[in-house]
Amino acid sequence: MSAPRDTLASRRVRANGDGTVYQRKDSRWEAAGYVLAPGNTRKRIRVYGTTRKEALAKLTEKIAASNRGLPIPSAQGSVAAYLTYWLENVAVHQLRENTYTRYTAVARLYLIPGLGRKKLARLTAKDVRTWLNQLRTTCQCCTRGLDTARDQPICCAAGNCCSKRLSPLPLAYVHSVLKSALEHAVREEEIPRNVARNVRTGTPRPRRFEPLTADEARNFLAATSGHRLQPLFELALHTGLRKGELLGLRWEDLDLADGTASIRRTLQRTNSSGLTALPTKTKSSERRIALPTPCLHSLTQHRDRQRKERETAGTEWKDSGYVFTSPDGAPIEGSTLTRHFNTLLRRAVLRRIRFHDLRHSAATLLLEQGVELVVIKELLGHAHIGVTATVYAHVRLRLQRDAIDTLSTALSSGGITVTASSNGDEPPPCASVVR
Template identity: 70%
Template sequence: MTAPKRKKARANGEGTIYQRKDGRWEAAGYVLAANGTRKRVRVYGTTRKNAADKLAEKIADSNRGLPVATADSTLGDYLTYWLGSVAVHRLRENTHTRYATCVRLHLIPGLGTKKVARLTAKDVRTFLDRLRTACQCCAQGLDIERKQCCAVGECCQKHLSALTVAYVHSVLKSALEHAVREDELPRNVARNVKTTTYQPRRFRPLTAAEARRLLHAARADRLHALYELALRTGLRKGELLGLRWEDLDLTTGTASIRRSLQRTRTGGLTHLPTKTRASERRIALPTECLHSLKEHKERQDTERETAGPDWRDNGLVFTTPTGRPLDPANLTRRFRSFLDRAGLRRIRIRFHDLRHSTATLLLEQGVDLVVIKEPLGNALGSTDDGPEDPPAAAVVR
């Protein structure tokens, strides 16, 4: 009688490794988890060595004191780990802040106690359905703090918009997708859940007549050149506020878009790279913009003399009357006030809608969509040092 074949002995610290019924290899061992305890982690591979190497890498990180996300962790612990160790290196700071807010307000309260490995599509679907119908004053405890809403028996029915619910869902999918890529989960259950299609805000771009009225009213404003650039070239708010005089060539009529001015939680007003690689570009400036920029430079020189020692020279094109950078939020408020004074439309127009209006006006003029994308800096835009042909500019004469 043949003796049964003995299993290969595992090396010390190698953990448990075995082949699953689906043919994949699974390795499991104890590592330092995101909450400071030691938990069992499982990884998967196509071969025994592949699974063993992945587990060894996690055990090595754990031995160096680095917490390791585990499928046996609660979703709350995993999301905390993912935000602090993964997403923080891949996202712009403002995007990371929005993700963190979404996790803190919605995902952890709603699904935080669930085990990542046991999370099902039904759990996600139930959570999203509850998120759509729950009053947020009550869900976040604001009614108790303020002694209103459900705390006094008069619920305000403050529900999340369909867009916000879809955003929460997308953050969860991103987090779980990382676990799948790291072979900590076999599949992303959040991807199996379909959210209700949200109805985007109906945007009606400025007509040519409205654009003329806007530019005419802007002539009396100290930021006339900014509004003209925004409407005729479609530059983003941050790109406009990040423009330096050294980026402009008023002789050849071009502008190099290299940076964006943003307010971040940790750095305050900060110059950041453009939104995408395609956003870094050189554009041709329309004749009207050249005239308004030259007038703006003269006005800024006068403001510099008036401010005297209080002037803060930083080379920016658009500043406060004392040379300091313009805060994007302040520009938004200033633009709303300007629209009210100009009597333009009762329907609220966002500053970013000027960018959309640029594209619409150009399309109405018969300009090809690919040509439009160049000055706007969209994905299909040119990233060459300079355009071969001057990009189109919205005509609102």
């Protein structure tokens, strides 16, 4: 005669809300109970274990999480299915088009191949960390099969791995895309927590840049003399405007009498609309700035030159309304502006830099002239002053060094005089002014 399946412990009366625990015919133990579900509802769940204690511990953990207000995950699909849903139904409506294109590429190249097969509800921080470590240590030619698609393999297929690994900056960007996707899953109560936030990838070092010095900036401005887009390059170096902000300037944004410019848009090329005007990068980027006197003079001459070009073009003139256009009035492509910029660098016999480094050069030169950081932040259109302080930290350290050296010189040369006091109880004497 077989032993009864129910023992005394299994028949013990449990409190209301603790669920039930019983042994199945396959000898496994099953525990069932009600927990919090999305939409502030309750759902009956079942957990299993090889022993009664194991099944009861799993159920107790679920009920404890429910009592803390964490709903049970409702996601049953894979990470790949959720990323596809998130990109097609959520991100496409919240992101700028170019940003959405980059997010889609990250999901296609890294997220789906690495984590796509895992269940969204079962994704753990350990899974994310393991995946990131693989991206950090494996060759992308080998992983993505890039070399096998070449006519003549030169990397993994040829037995000579190029070790093309992701650098810390793109790795952090891939991680941030995953965090954004999972954060939306948490808001929709698909999963209880964002496991990607529990993984630390380290803060990547900011990209080092070498802005133009004051002498190099003067040589560059001298090289732009007589160039058709001279006012644009002068404006870039004097105000630190972004490339898209310069190309998106319209005559209605300029007040040459008052000497101001209103930054309202940026001109960029997108996959769907081509060259189009978009809102500024952030809300803080929409700003009003003062124009220096040399730029006002150049812009006035540029407006007269553009009127002559319009008369010459006649019916072929494309009235785009932009300040900086091609000779027929059409907007200027960003790549075209880059080619003009590189030509001027060679004419000025300067090292190769990016057009964006003119923005860094303007901020650096302003800092070296003693302009307050908050003024530079408003001029550049940064959302937070911490961004300005972080990007130009090397300049601030150099200014601190100059200040310390100035003080050291004053101390060593007797620039500070101290008068001896007759009574030790008196406060210390004031120092003389250091000049």
